[in-house]
Structure formats: structure tokens, C-alpha cells
Amino acid sequence: MTPAKDTEKGTPVRLDKVAFSYSEMPFLFDVEFAASKITAIMGASGSGKSTLLSLVAGFETPQSGRVLIGGTDVGSSPPSVRPVSMVFQENNLFAHLSVEKNVGLGRSPSLSLTGVDRAAIAEALDRVGLGGKEKRLPRELSGGERQRVALARVLVRDRPVLLLDEPFASLGPALRDDMLDLLAGVHAEQAMTVLFVTHQPEDARRIGENMVFLDNGMVAATGSVTDFFDGTGPEAFRRYIGAGSGGSRDIARKRT
Amino acid sequence: MRHPRSDPPHKGEGGRRAPTDPRITAGIVALAAIALLIGGAFAGLILEGARDLSGAASAFDPYLLRVVRFTLWQAALSTLLSVVPALFVARALSRHPRFFGRGFILQLFTVPLALPAIVAALGILALYGRAGYFAAIAGQSWPDVYGLSGILIAHVFFNLPLATRLFLEALGTVPADQWRLASQLGMGARAAFRLVEWPVLRAALPGVAGLVFMLCITSFTIVLILGGGPAATTLEVAIYQALRFDFDPARAVTLTLLQIALTFAVVLALMRLGANVTGDANLPVAPRRYLSAGPTETALNAILIMLALLFVAGPMAATVAAGLGADLGRLAGESAVRQATLTSVILGLLAALLSVTLSLSLIMTRRALSLRRRPSARSLLEHATDTGAGFVLVVPPIVIGAGWFLLLRTVSDDFAIAPVMVVTVNAVMAMPFAIRAMRPAYDAASERHERLCAQLGISGWNRLLLVDWPSLRRPLATGFAFAMALSLGDLGVIALFGSDSVQTLPYLLLARMGSYRTADAAGLALLLGAVCLALVVAADWLGRGEKS
Known part of the structure; x- marks a missing residue:
């Protein structure tokens, strides 16, 4: 299943010679993420995947360079005004607030919700399969359900860019597949530009269209996911994935 | 090798994007208040010392x-x-x-x-x-x-x-x-x-x-x-x-x-x-189970x-046995005891409120500053909000009381400002304890919520009401009760400033001891101890009840 429904109004994300350093580790990102595509971002631990997302989200500020979202430099905007939503690996929800309120925060940071907002929240919760669980607290949900709540909030926030920082890393394989399907479905409807950081090659193969491979704080290679897994990907990527060429056995098995 | 320094880095990375965090303002105000309290005491000491150097x-x-x-x-x-x-x-x-x-x-x-x-x-x-x-x-x-x-x-x-x-x-x-x-x-x-x-x-x-x-x-x-x-x-x-x-x-x-x-x-x-x-x-x-002991x-x-x-x-x-031996009924009927109890409770409540407010301000500022900085340098302000509060223990209540006592004795009637001194000094003295009760909870909550709040634009009052208050209710109650208990039982400042017109329970207790009314003292001690204990137990229970 290839979701991508190309729309002209999509929003590209571009990091223009963005320099940043963290604890003496320098990063330099110069890369463009195509509008309305799902781009998988892969690379070894410490290669800068999360840092890249933080720069786009606005949790970190570049030392130099520009962060362009839809052609506008957002480098100095606070996170909440940037046209992005983000889903983290964990801690996406406020533990003391109900599912409904957690989603509602995507509409209003003071939870002053209108009837329209409430309808949108209910619809989003239905969409991610959590209808009927509005009043639950996060601790009464499974790990997968919590990530669904986060996804519901992304829906009501309705921003053109979605950043995913290993959101399914702590889920089991079956749940993970369900979530990927859900994500692909949502993307097909909303056509946001998705930056998807993951360690799992299957994630990229399953829903990714483009690939950005990071190594040592820099973009080492970019291209289509298909090319990367065809064995024509860069040497560093093949080393990262393991096995000689053309992807790992793990993946080969998954296909059958 | 690939680390272009050609572009000059933007100045003040943190400040560039974030408008001044209200949390930091709160901390500066709190620090200023504490500095005033301690500074005034030192001024009193220095002035007095200069007046009578040889003495x-x-x-x-x-x-x-x-x-x-x-x-x-x-x-x-x-x-x-x-x-x-x-x-x-x-x-x-x-x-x-x-x-x-x-x-x-x-x-x-x-x-x-x-x-x-x-x-x-x-x-x-x-x-x-x-x-x-x-x-x-x-x-x-x-x-x-x-x-x-x-x-x-x-x-x-x-x-x-x-x-x-x-x-x-x-x-x-x-x-x-x-x-x-x-x-x-x-x-x-x-x-x-x-x-x-x-x-x-x-x-x-x-x-x-x-x-x-x-x-x-x-x-x-x-x-x-x-x-x-x-x-x-x-x-x-x-x-x-x-x-x-x-x-x-x-x-x-x-x-x-x-x-x-x-x-x-x-x-x-x-x-x-x-x-x-x-x-x-x-x-x-x-509690956990592991090695079993022989x-x-x-x-x-x-x-x-x-x-x-x-x-x-x-x-x-x-304490309990001796206290029960006292004529508690008569003590409870005494107007001096009732007055002292009322004074103690009012001053204690005010001190606890002030203490928790100051402590929370410092906690939030410290956290906001530590989030803002690069992992390397910590600013003086951050140090002040961090260890500064602990240093309050170094300047004991008696010292602050003594300083103000000396400073004000020329200006006004020392005993008239007794309530103010008791409240402020006790509030500041209780801060290290209040901070210890609240900071881990705040930092942990912030650790979980900081990015989420930034992302969703939850800040200021919204953040305080929707995010911080629910996760801090319990530690706040604990900090409050603690500060109040400390303040209720304090004898340091009131010993200096107390008089017949302003008496707290500990002061009254001391007076009764001084006049060898041991049974009265034992009865008052039981009352005071019970109130302080009840406070801490109640706050603990209340906080827990609210959470579920």
C-alpha cells in the first residue's frame, strides 16, 4: 500500500545549512523533505535524528542556518506557533488528564473548547479507534492506545507537518503494524509532510517513501526508500542495516 | 572538519526564541525578597557594629x-x-x-x-x-x-x-x-x-x-x-x-x-x-524483596x-504521658493559651503560604533556567535558585532576627514588628524543607511535560492550572504543612521579639517553664506537638486523597 496522495498545497520542510552543537558534538544539516511525503530518517544512535526533529520542532535553536517550513524561516519561532505536530516515543500525554482533554489540548492550550472543537475531538478519537474511551486516564490505556491518543491530537491540531520520534519503538510487532497502517491511512487523508525517525527498517519499507540517512551529525545520503533497500543505497547505510547488500534477512523474511 | 564557523552564531540562542519566561521573573522576585530579609539583618549588624566598634x-x-x-x-x-x-x-x-x-x-x-x-x-x-x-x-x-x-x-x-x-x-x-x-x-x-x-x-x-x-x-x-x-x-x-x-x-x-x-x-x-x-x-x-537475611x-x-x-x-x-498529667481542661480555658494558639495558627498559616510561594518560584526558575542553557555553563542566577535556598540554613533565624532587632530598635518598637518577623523569617527558614518536598515532583513533571507544553503552546496560567497544579498538589500540600509545622514550633525569632502582647505557643511554653509551672508546660507541649503532627498527617492524607 502506497498512501502518498500528492497535493500541490503540501508544505516542504528544508534545513538550510543548519549548524548546531550539543556537548561538543557538531551537527550540520542541509536537506529538504518533500511536501506531503513520508520521509524515514534513519541512522545510528547519536547520529542526530532526534536533534534534527528538535530543530524543526523548535525545541532547539540553530546556531546558524535557516529552518524553512513552507518557505518561511521559522528558526526563531517558539515551538507552539510552528506549523508542526510531534509525537514522541513516550510522555505524549498528561497523566492526570482524560483522553478527551489530552486531545483537546491540541485545539486549545487552555482547554476552552467550542462545540466544533468537541465534535472534532470525538471524530478524531473515532478515527484512531478510541471511541468510547474519552473519559479514560492514560494509565488505564495500553501503550498502543496512548500513542493513538497522541495521533488523535495530531488530527485535531491539523498542522501540515508531522514529526515522529520513534513513536512506536516500545510497541510489539503486531501493534506496531496496526499503528503503521493507521498512520498511513491518516497520511492518505491529510497529506501532511511526515518526518519519521525510526530504527526499524520495516517501518521505512512499509510506509516510507523517501529516506534520509544520517551519519555522525550529517546527512549522509538521501533517496527513495526503494533505492535504499535495493542494495544501491550507500555503503554506510548497508553497514547500519547489517547483512551484506540488499537489506537484511529479517526484511527478506517479512516480505514472504 | 565539517563545522562551519563562517556564519556568526546568533546571539543568545535561548533568549532569541523564547519571550521572557514568567517563571524566571517569579524566581527573581522571590530571590529579591529573600535578599531583602537577609540584607536588612546584615545592615542592622553592620550599623550596630560601626556604632560601637570597640565594644x-x-x-x-x-x-x-x-x-x-x-x-x-x-x-x-x-x-x-x-x-x-x-x-x-x-x-x-x-x-x-x-x-x-x-x-x-x-x-x-x-x-x-x-x-x-x-x-x-x-x-x-x-x-x-x-x-x-x-x-x-x-x-x-x-x-x-x-x-x-x-x-x-x-x-x-x-x-x-x-x-x-x-x-x-x-x-x-x-x-x-x-x-x-x-x-x-x-x-x-x-x-x-x-x-x-x-x-x-x-x-x-x-x-x-x-x-x-x-x-x-x-x-x-x-x-x-x-x-x-x-x-x-x-x-x-x-x-x-x-x-x-x-x-x-x-x-x-x-x-x-x-x-x-x-x-x-x-x-x-x-x-x-x-x-x-x-x-x-x-x-x-x-519496599522490595530480594536477598533474604539469615x-x-x-x-x-x-x-x-x-x-x-x-x-x-x-x-x-x-511527652504524651506528662502532657496528659496536666490539667488540660483548665489550660484550654485560659485566655492566654487561647490567644497564643490563635496567634500561632495565624502566623503559621501566613508563614507557610509565603514559604511555599517563594519555594515554588525558585523551583520553577531553576528548572526553566536549566532547560534553557546549553549543558555547559550555569548562570549565577541558576546557582542562586539552586543552592541559594540551602544557604538559608547557614544564616540561622536568630541571626536574622538579631540583625533586624538591632536595625529596628532605633526606628520603632521592636515588639510591634514581631508578627512580621516571625512570618517572614520562618517562611524563609522553612524553604529548604519546602523545596525538598516539592522540587523532585516539579522537575519530574517538567521532564515529562516540558516539550509537550512547548509544542502545544501551554504556558503561563494555563500551564499552572492544567499541568503544574495537578501534579504538584500533593507535594505542595506536604511543603505547606511542613512549613507550617516548622513555623508553629519555632522558638528562635519569637524568643527575640516575643512579649506579653505577642505570644505564640512555644513562647508561652517557655514562659511557663521559666516560672516552673512544669505541668502547664507539659500540657502545652502535648498540644503543640499534637497540632504539628496532625498537620503533617492531614496534609499527607489530603494530598493522597486528592490524587486518586
Whole structure:
């Protein structure tokens, strides 16, 4: 299943010679993420995947360079005004607030919700399969359900860019597949530009269209996911994935 | 190699994107208020010293040196006697995570923290004193408890449970997997102590010992009541005597400056040793099952825990017994008692409110600053919000009180500002404890919520109401109750500023003791102790109830 429904109004994300350093580790990102595509971002631990997302989200500020979202430099905007939503690996929800309120925060940071907002929240919760669980607290949900709540909030926030920082890393394989399907479905409807950081090659193969491979704080290679897994990907990527060429056995098995 | 420095980096990365965080403003205001309080006290001291320089200089005499020596000596002994047994009691408690009454013992060990020093001092007198329960059994041969022995008993009574709890928390940080590993490798009690327990205890030791030493060096009430004479006087008590009895301000200035110098020197020395003078966070102690102790060890541990329990429970039981012996009905009917109770409650509430507000401001500022900075440099402001609050312990209430007493005695009637002094000084004094109760919860909540709030644009009041308040309710209640209990039981400031017109319960208690109305004093001590205890228990319960 290839979701991508190309729309002209999509929003590209571009990091223009963005320099940043963290604890003496320098990063330099110069890369463009195509509008309305799902781009998988892969690379070894410490290669800068999360840092890249933080720069786009606005949790970190570049030392130099520009962060362009839809052609506008957002480098100095606070996170909440940037046209992005983000889903983290964990801690996406406020533990003391109900599912409904957690989603509602995507509409209003003071939870002053209108009837329209409430309808949108209910619809989003239905969409991610959590209808009927509005009043639950996060601790009464499974790990997968919590990530669904986060996804519901992304829906009501309705921003053109979605950043995913290993959101399914702590889920089991079956749940993970369900979530990927859900994500692909949502993307097909909303056509946001998705930056998807993951360690799992299957994630990229399953829903990714483009690939950005990071190594040592820099973009080492970019291209289509298909090319990367065809064995024509860069040497560093093949080393990262393991096995000689053309992807790992793990993946080969998954296909059958 | 690939690290272009051609583009000049934008200035002030943090400030560039974020408008001034209101949390930081709050912290600056709080720090300014504290600085005013302490600065005013110092101004008073300096002005007075300048006025009577020769008087201040002539205060240096052999008696003064003896006072300094005794101050250090009793603090050192108290620390040793509190901390070393605490190591073993904590270890014993951690080795037996489940037994009948364990929870009760831990609860009981928190009581001294909430118990006013004057109440404990009376309890110790009722148990160990010449007219106490032990003397009644032992007869004439029972030694007098006044002097060093009384001071040490009281300090250990307070600090042994505190140190035990802190060590127990340290032991609680040993990951469960390490215990599983230890049991799998067949480590005996001795090996497990050496390889698993001792490393964490040793790491906690300087912090705990430093905290206890600081508390003992600045202890006022205990020494005032149990010192029993010039042979066992500390600097704090000497300051009080110079101001209230000898009317010798010049001498008070010298004593006060000496006390400050001494405590600062001690703190610096402790920080060199790597101690955290403010003490560590109060984490919940989670019982776990791991290595099972053999019969011999179990027996030894039981004896150890029992001894500690008796030592801590003894003075409390004596307080209750002696208090019940008083004519409580008549006391409750006395207008002086009612008035003092009302005054205490009002001043305590105000002090607690102020303390929690100031503490929260500092906590939020510290967190906001530490989030903002790069991992390297910490600003002076961040340091101030971090360790600054702990340093308040270094400047004891008596010192601040003395400074303001001197500053204001020319301007106005000292006794008229008594309520203001009691509230502000007690509020600031309770801050290290309030901060300790609240900071871990705030930092943990912030750790979970910071990015989410930034992402969703939840800030200011929205953040306080929707995010911070729900996760802080309980620790705030704890901090509030703690501050109130401390303030209710404080004798330091009121001893200086109190008068017939402004009396708190501890002040009234002291007056009754001074006029040898021992039964009255015992009855008041019971009342005061019960109120402070009820406060802490209620807040704990309330906080827990609200959460679910």
C-alpha cells in the first residue's frame, strides 16, 4: 500500500545549512523533505535524528542556518506557533488528564473548547479507534492506545507537518503494524509532510517513501526508500542495516 | 572538519526564541525578597557594629572562645552519634522490606521532623531528667541530663531518624536488577554490604552528615532549654542572651558575625567534601524483596531496629504521658493559651503560604533556567535558585532576627514588628524543607511535560492550572504543612521579639517553664506537638486523597 496522495498545497520542510552543537558534538544539516511525503530518517544512535526533529520542532535553536517550513524561516519561532505536530516515543500525554482533554489540548492550550472543537475531538478519537474511551486516564490505556491518543491530537491540531520520534519503538510487532497502517491511512487523508525517525527498517519499507540517512551529525545520503533497500543505497547505510547488500534477512523474511 | 564557523552564531540562542519566561521573573522576585530579609539583618549588624566598634572588639574574650569550641564540639558529637547508627538502622530496614510495623516505624521516624524542638526538649526532660520517669525508677543515682548529654540526646533524637530515612532512600536507589544479580551470585550479607550497599551509602554520607552538622551547629531551642548554663552554651544561645538579657548589642554583633563565619566555613569545607548541604530529595521508599537475611542477621537487625525505635519513641511517649498529667481542661480555658494558639495558627498559616510561594518560584526558575542553557555553563542566577535556598540554613533565624532587632530598635518598637518577623523569617527558614518536598515532583513533571507544553503552546496560567497544579498538589500540600509545622514550633525569632502582647505557643511554653509551672508546660507541649503532627498527617492524607 502506497498512501502518498500528492497535493500541490503540501508544505516542504528544508534545513538550510543548519549548524548546531550539543556537548561538543557538531551537527550540520542541509536537506529538504518533500511536501506531503513520508520521509524515514534513519541512522545510528547519536547520529542526530532526534536533534534534527528538535530543530524543526523548535525545541532547539540553530546556531546558524535557516529552518524553512513552507518557505518561511521559522528558526526563531517558539515551538507552539510552528506549523508542526510531534509525537514522541513516550510522555505524549498528561497523566492526570482524560483522553478527551489530552486531545483537546491540541485545539486549545487552555482547554476552552467550542462545540466544533468537541465534535472534532470525538471524530478524531473515532478515527484512531478510541471511541468510547474519552473519559479514560492514560494509565488505564495500553501503550498502543496512548500513542493513538497522541495521533488523535495530531488530527485535531491539523498542522501540515508531522514529526515522529520513534513513536512506536516500545510497541510489539503486531501493534506496531496496526499503528503503521493507521498512520498511513491518516497520511492518505491529510497529506501532511511526515518526518519519521525510526530504527526499524520495516517501518521505512512499509510506509516510507523517501529516506534520509544520517551519519555522525550529517546527512549522509538521501533517496527513495526503494533505492535504499535495493542494495544501491550507500555503503554506510548497508553497514547500519547489517547483512551484506540488499537489506537484511529479517526484511527478506517479512516480505514472504 | 565539517563545522562551519563562517556564519556568526546568533546571539543568545535561548533568549532569541523564547519571550521572557514568567517563571524566571517569579524566581527573581522571590530571590529579591529573600535578599531583602537577609540584607536588612546584615545592615542592622553592620550599623550596630560601626556604632560601637570597640565594644564589638572587646567581646572577644576567653568565654567567647569557649562558646565557639562548645558549639563545634557538640555539633561534631551529635553528627557522629546520629549518622553512624543511622547507617546500620537504614541498612537493617532495607534488608527487611516487609515486616509487621515497618511502615509504622518509618512514619514514626518522620515525626521528629515535624515535632517542635521545644516539645522534644520537654519530652527528653520528662523521660531522662532529674524529675523524669527514668530517675523515678533509678532513684538518686540518676545523673543530671542538663548540659552536653541532654543536648546530644536531643540532637540524636532529631537527626537519627532523619539520617536513617535519607540513607534508606539512598539504598532505595540501588536498581532491583543489582539485587537480583547479587542474589544470583550468592552474595552473603557481608559481600552485599561491601559491594552493593556501601557504595550508595558512602555516596550519600557526606550530604547527610553535612546536613546533620549544619542543623546541630545552628540548633537554638535544644541548647537553650537543655544546655542548662554557661558551660554548655552555643553561639546562637549566646546571641539571644546578649540581646534579651545583657542588653549588649555590640557583643551580639560579634557573636552573630562569628556564627555566620563559622557556618560558612563549615559549609565550604563540606562542599569541598562533596556534600550537598541542602540534603537530598525525599523519594518514596518502595519496599522490595530480594536477598533474604539469615537468622542471626535477622535477630541482630531486629535488636537494632528495636533500639532505634525505643530511642525515638521514648521522648514522644514521655511527652504524651506528662502532657496528659496536666490539667488540660483548665489550660484550654485560659485566655492566654487561647490567644497564643490563635496567634500561632495565624502566623503559621501566613508563614507557610509565603514559604511555599517563594519555594515554588525558585523551583520553577531553576528548572526553566536549566532547560534553557546549553549543558555547559550555569548562570549565577541558576546557582542562586539552586543552592541559594540551602544557604538559608547557614544564616540561622536568630541571626536574622538579631540583625533586624538591632536595625529596628532605633526606628520603632521592636515588639510591634514581631508578627512580621516571625512570618517572614520562618517562611524563609522553612524553604529548604519546602523545596525538598516539592522540587523532585516539579522537575519530574517538567521532564515529562516540558516539550509537550512547548509544542502545544501551554504556558503561563494555563500551564499552572492544567499541568503544574495537578501534579504538584500533593507535594505542595506536604511543603505547606511542613512549613507550617516548622513555623508553629519555632522558638528562635519569637524568643527575640516575643512579649506579653505577642505570644505564640512555644513562647508561652517557655514562659511557663521559666516560672516552673512544669505541668502547664507539659500540657502545652502535648498540644503543640499534637497540632504539628496532625498537620503533617492531614496534609499527607489530603494530598493522597486528592490524587486518586
